Amino acid sequence: MKTTLGTVRDEDFLRLDHQICFSLHAATRAFNGVYRGALKELGLTYPQYLVMLVLWEHGELPVKKIGEHLRLDSGTLSPLLKRLEAAGYVERRRSAEDERSVTARATDAGTELRERALGVPRRIALATGLSLEEIRDLREQLAALSARLDAVDPDLLEGTCATD
Amino acid sequence: MKTTLGTVRDEDFLRLDHQICFSLHAATRAFNGVYRGALKELGLTYPQYLVMLVLWEHGELPVKKIGEHLRLDSGTLSPLLKRLEAAGYVERRRSAEDERSVTARATDAGTELRERALGVPRRIALATGLSLEEIRDLREQLAALSARLDAVDPDLLEGTCATD
DNA sequence: CACGATTCAGTTGTGCACAACTCAATCGCG
């Protein structure tokens, strides 16, 4: 049976909330820390690693497309890609068809990096102590949650009450 | 039946990994966005809101203790508390017993803020589309995950292989 | 009591996330 939200007092909600929002926040930072350790030897940060994963999987891509895969905008990606380029892992060039667009792709060094990164996910999975099924379930729950949160109408959140 | 990690190829892991680490990352940012909308009218960021939750629940606390509740260090909390102080929601003062320590507590304005924040968690919960049971389950999964990740021996992550 | 080790808050520097903006290239409609 599902407990409807209406049966809970605001006071209790404030504590529950403290726990759900915070546990997600904490889990993300804990993951970040574990990745930081695993990626140190590759000279990548965690977001840089995500970008490399996208490029390894899809080849050359416009900044826009990378942003769609990772839900990041140019304000985050432009400097990040510049750092990857400075590290020698990525090449950028203006598209010939559309001069507004800039595409990025892994250099030879960036492609070699993939071999050295192959062992990372397994070590992370070991660190979580989860089975593959648990990992998959959690991933699906989180993906569904993200989708719902991204679809929320901003106005729903602003009114001081209005939810009656 | 649990699938052991050993039965999966590194290649497949690299894609699975892309999904689990990323889904958590995305969910956190989606949550952040939803909170941003809900907290805008209170003039708080999401981490500032977390600090206020801790202070509302525990009263006056040393910076160190706030950091333990939120798993944040002084490098993050010091400037954050300064901003909360500038906004008039928090007071800081050096402890009399231990001159090294600085305690923070909500001002009158900070305490009044709690009333205005009472409606926030319910709106967030509505936005997730989850029942209370689902929220609790997810919270527990994430808390357990954080605990395991925080306990990981850093050396386990560094060796190029060493996990045989 | 004295002095080295530890603890605590704060600072500095780097990188990510995002809002708000600029500017050029492209699109689309009259």
Place this chain on the structure above:
DNA sequence: CGCGATTGAGTTGTGCACAACTGAATCGTG
């Protein structure tokens, strides 16, 4: 074709996270 609207990358400014550090207060052991 011409011109306003849109799209794409990039910049700027603010705030968070964290490593590495400083400096002061406290602790512990001889």
